[in-house]
Amino acid sequence: xxxxxxxxxxxxxxxxxxxxxxxxxxxxxxxxxxxxxxxxxxxxxxxxxxxxxxxxxxxxxxxxxxxxxxxxxxxxxxxxxxxxxxxxxxxxxxxxxxxxxxxxxxxxxxxxxxxxxxxxxxxxxxxxxxxxxxxxxxxxxxxxxxxxxxxxxxxxxxxxxxxxxxxxxxxxxxxxxxxxxxxxxxxxxxxxxxxxxxxxxxxxxxxxxxxxxxxxxxxxxxxxxxxxxxxxxxxxxxxxxxxxxxxxxxxxxxxxxxxxxxxxxxxxxxxxxxxxxxxxxxxxxxxxxxxxxxxxxxxxxxxxxxxxxxxxxxxxxxxxxxxxxxxxxxxxxxxxxxxxxxxxxxxxxxxxxxxxxxxxxxxxxxxxxxxxxxxxxxxxxxxxxxxxxxxxxxxxxxxxxxxxxxxxxxxxxxxxxxxxxxxxxxxxxxxxxxxxxxxxxxxxxxxxxxxxxxxxxxxxxx
Numbered sequence: 516x517x518x519x520x521x522x523x524x525x526x527x528x529x530x531x532x533x534x535x536x537x538x539x540x541x542x543x544x545x546x547x548x549x550x551x552x553x554x555x556x557x558x559x560x561x562x563x564x565x566x567x568x569x570x571x572x573x574x575x576x577x578x579x580x581x582x583x584x585x586x587x588x589x590x591x592x593x594x595x596x597x598x599x600x601x602x603x604x605x606x607x608x609x610x611x612x613x614x615x616x617x618x619x620x621x622x623x624x625x626x627x628x629x630x631x632x633x634x635x636x637x638x639x640x641x642x643x644x645x646x647x648x649x650x651x652x653x654x655x656x657x658x659x660x661x662x663x664x665x666x667x668x669x670x671x672x673x674x675x676x677x678x679x680x681x682x683x684x685x686x687x688x689x690x691x692x693x694x695x696x697x698x699x700x701x702x703x704x705x706x707x708x709x710x711x712x713x714x715x716x717x718x719x720x721x722x723x724x725x726x727x728x729x730x731x732x733x734x735x736x737x738x739x740x741x742x743x744x745x746x747x748x749x750x751x752x753x754x755x756x757x758x759x760x761x762x763x764x765x766x767x768x769x770x771x772x773x774x775x776x777x778x779x780x781x782x783x784x785x786x787x788x789x790x791x792x793x794x795x796x797x798x799x800x801x802x803x804x805x806x807x808x809x810x811x812x813x814x815x816x817x818x819x820x821x822x823x824x825x826x827x828x829x830x831x832x833x834x835x836x837x838x839x840x841x842x843x844x845x846x847x848x849x850x851x852x853x854x855x856x857x858x859x860x861x862x863x864x865x866x867x868x869x870x871x872x873x874x875x876x877x878x879x880x881x882x883x884x885x886x887x888x889x890x891x892x893x894x895x896x897x898x899x900x901x902x903x904x905x906x907x908x909x910x911x912x913x914x915x916x917x918x919x920x921x922x923x924x925x926x927x928x929x930x931x932x933x934x935x936x937x938x939x940x941x942x943x944x945x946x947x948x949x950x951x952x953x954x955x956x957x958x959x960x961x962x963x964x965x966x967x968x969x970x971x972x973x974x975x976x977x
Contacts, residue, residue: 589846608623614831628640670702855961856872859953892976924945
């Protein structure tokens with residue numbers, strides 16, 4: 516039988532194809548058409564309408580390069596955590612928990628302390644559920660370093676509100692503030708640009724200055740958050756004036772925002788909360804103190820009692836597992852928080868509000884401050900965020916007195932962990948210039964959704 520052929524001409528050349536080749540070409544064309552139709556169908560069938568308004572959507576697109584940089588930071592910090600867990604030989608037996616004195620914890624306390632210390636570049640660490648808050652952990656660090664007749668020097672302006680009663684600047688008479696124990700207090704005011712006043716700091720430390728407190732984050736102040744490089748420079752200036760001065764860093768909101776922590780650049784002690792950055796949004800309670808072994812032991816004695824130190828204290832198994840798992844998740848959760856602050860600044864600056872840090876500026880903590888200028892705007896902002904919280908969305912935040920704070924404060928914090936600032940939350944003191952402080956977020960898209968309501972609420976007040 517004669518074989519069917521097809522003559523094909525292309526570019527001045529011609530060739531003869533067999534019938535089998537023709538069938539092959541036809542089948543390939545059919546497949547290509549089918550694949551193209553499937554792609555078109557998929558785009559039509561599975562396309563999802565964006566829940567964001569134009570302003571938030573534009574901000575998300577503009578921030579893609581910054582988001583990629585944050586992802587790189589997450590990978591660097593996660594690598595530190597993985598290596599530290601491997602070196603501490605973390606195993607499931609460390610999650611067993613204890614009761615009573617907590618003596619038989621299968622090495623869980625020691626493994627967690629060892630891993631945490633390696634992660635932050637410290638000689639030692641104590642990570643415990645028994646720390647009530649960041650303020651509690653910082654207070655233990657301060658009491659470890661200070662003795663009657665000594666002086667506490669705050670080198671970054673006024674400390675966070677909740678430390679004022681610890682120091683003895685207001686309230687709490689008869690409760691054992693540092694002032695009542697004979698510790699004096701001074702502070703170095705900030706420079707005009709909101710950063711450290713390097714000239715004044717270079718002359719501020721005295722022989723009686725036992726402890727210098729460096730607050731890394733802005734707290735409730737309209738100031739810059741310190742970089743680790745700036746903290747290192749401050750440490751060198753302080754030690755040059757008084758080598759015996761113990762340097763304590765309030766590290767709240769700063770963990771994992773950079774690839775290195777203050778204890779890796781010379782801080783004697785640093786302290787923070789586990790319902791902030793290092794708890795990864797799932798640690799239900801607790802805090803930490805890390806630094807030089809001598810001073811960590813002294814802080815541990817303040818937490819419990821002299822002679823007991825770090826060798827006791829029970830923690831239920833479910834909590835112990837969450838402390839380990841939360842620390843593992845922390846780099847990722849902090850990365851999402853950073854993306855959230857970038858998005859808040861981008862959107863709110865476009866609405867005409869002053870933001871600190873400014874849009875697209877590198878972050879040094881997970882806090883985004885927005886100066887709203889009025890009580891009504893501050894309340895409206897917090898109420899709009901509360902409506903987008905997974906817990907208590909029906910609650911309307913109101914300003915009120917809160918333990919540890921001098922001014923009335925309003926909070927939006929419908930979080931799974933009470934008071935967790937690793938989850939989406941915002942708050943602010945009801946005082947001029949009416950600044951809202953935003954933080955947290957298990958994913959930046961949560962802030963994207965909340966900002967839609969915030970923009971609408973604020974526009975109604977204009």
